[in-house]
Amino acid sequence: MNKHILIVGGGYVGLYTALRLQRRLQRELRGGEARITIIDPQSYMTYQPFLPEAAAGNLSPRHVVAPLRRILPKVRILNGRVTKVDHSERTVTFQPPEGAPRQVAYDVIVMAAGSISRTLPIPGLTDIGIGFKAVGEAIALRNRVLHLLDVAESTDDPEVRRKALTFVVVGAGFAGVEALAELEDMAKDSTRYYRNIKPSDLRWVLVEATNRVLPEVGPEMGRWTLEQLRERGIDVKLETRLESCTDGHVILSDGSEFDAETLVWTAGVKPSPVVNDSDLPLDERGRIKCTAMLTVAGTSDAFAAGDAAGVPDVTNPGQYCAPNAQHAVRQAKVLADNIVRHLRGQQLVEYRHKYVGSVAGLGLHQGVANVYGVKLRGFPAWFMHRTYHLSRVPTLNRKVRVVVDWTLALFFKRETISLGEMEHPREDFRAAVATTRR
Incomplete structure (x- = not known):
């Protein structure tokens, strides 16, 4: 066979x-x-x-990631970025973390580059905004929330205190609602250790441009989720857009203005930029144009799936598969089998899925689910959420570690310590050097 299969993206x-x-x-x-x-x-x-459970301290951040080299001992792992794909020449330009870029040749390419946060040109967004797609962002957000509780406890300035205890989440899809629910639950639980902070002092604002939350679980469950969030004191603003957040001063399209130290941006994703630096065809949404067999349309020896691919939904003609984990995992199975069929000269098969449903966690012991038409909420939905995702975590090693974390959480209170200095580990050393020079 002697073929080189190159996979762009390790998600x-x-x-x-x-x-x-x-x-x-x-x-x-x-x-x-x-x-x-x-x-x-x-x-x-x-x-x-x-990621929401890691941000809330229910799971160790190391247990929500799967090491590629350990799981794939027969696969070569190159860390760096693909900056250009020249499929006509069957090469990609690879930029390692250090050193000059080089060309990597291949026989078959799999474009699995995933997506990045879709942002808008909103003034101040880069000042206080943070995404929620990577484990580093989740842990940085956890540290930030806990650090701001420390700030509020230690200041006598009411404006500083109010700003520190105001948290904004933009986007009411899975990522936004789950991140907000878990972090709000953690922050509220943490107030027991502070003398001058009560749960009612915390202000959480969810901003959504459409008229509903969690559209993935259906209208009925979405309305229930909205009611639950508002009962918890969360200020949910529907049909509202973020206009500006310069210097932490948040301005919304409904006319409201307030100061906040933290803004989490989860308002959608877009394909990885590498798809624009390739000679592969793109669809009207900027995704790689695919067939139902997960091949790149109009080309040979090229496959694609996941968030960066526009895969036709054969069960719903005229529509495309949604960019979510459920599709990605299922597409990967068909994709791998089709690559083997391609290498062996066999006929490829279409990716055809049966919708399972959706589950979402809303903090400890709270959730919402719509699975095979069965609608659950509260503890049963939370339990199903954990069970479903545990079954999808790769490798037995990671499954066991996640279960151990959950089991320990039943007997011990979660840690509420900010380790924000981990993000800037050299600051204290630099300060010591500066003192010595004086």
Whole structure:
């Protein structure tokens, strides 16, 4: 066979495709007749549905990531970025963390580059805004919330205190609602350790441009979620847009203005920029144009899936598969099998899915679910949320570690310590050096 399969991206699609190829092509890989390479900036895959729990301290951040080299011993992992794809020449330009870029040749390419946060040109967004797609962002957000509780406890200035205790989340999809619910639950629980902060002092604002929250779980469950959030004292602003947040002064389209130290941006995603630096065809939404067989339309030896790919939904003609983890994991299985069929000259099959449903966590012991038409809320939905995602975490190793974290949380209170200095570990040393020079 002697083919080089290059996978751009080590997320859901990249990891699960490589894992299945590693099993299906075991003999060829051992004999050197086929090679698989993954290129990704990180050496791990992040299981994003668990980011809210990591941010809230229910899970260790190391347990929501899967190390690529350990899971894929027969796959070569290159850490860095693909800056250009020249499929006509079957090469990509690879930029490692250090050193000059170089060309990497391939026979078959899999575009699994995923997505990045879709932002808007809003004044001040880069000043206080933070995304919620990476484990680093989740932990930085956790540290920030806890640090601001410390700030509020230690100041006598009411304006500083009010600004520190105001938190804004933009976007009411899965990421926004789950992040807000878990962090609000953690912050409220943490107030028991502060003398001068009560749960009612915390202000959480959810800003959503449409007229509903969690559209993925259906109108009825979405309305229930909205009621639950408002009962918890969360200020949910529907059909409202963020106009500005310069210097932490938030201005919304409904005319309201207030100061906030923290703003979480979860208002959608867009394909990774690498898709624009390739000669592969794109659709009207800027995604790689695909067929139902997960091949790149009009090309040979090229496959794509996940957030960066426009995959037709054959169960709903005229529509495309949504950019979510459920599709990514299922597409990866079909994608890997189709690559094997392609290498062996066999007929490819279409990606066809049956909608399972959606589950969302709303903090400890609270959730909402719509699975196979069965609608659940409260504790049963929360339990289903955890059970479903535990079944999707790659490797037994990670499953066991997650269960251990959850079990310990039943007997011990979660940690509410800010370790924000981890984000700037050299500051104290630099200050010591500066003092010495004086």
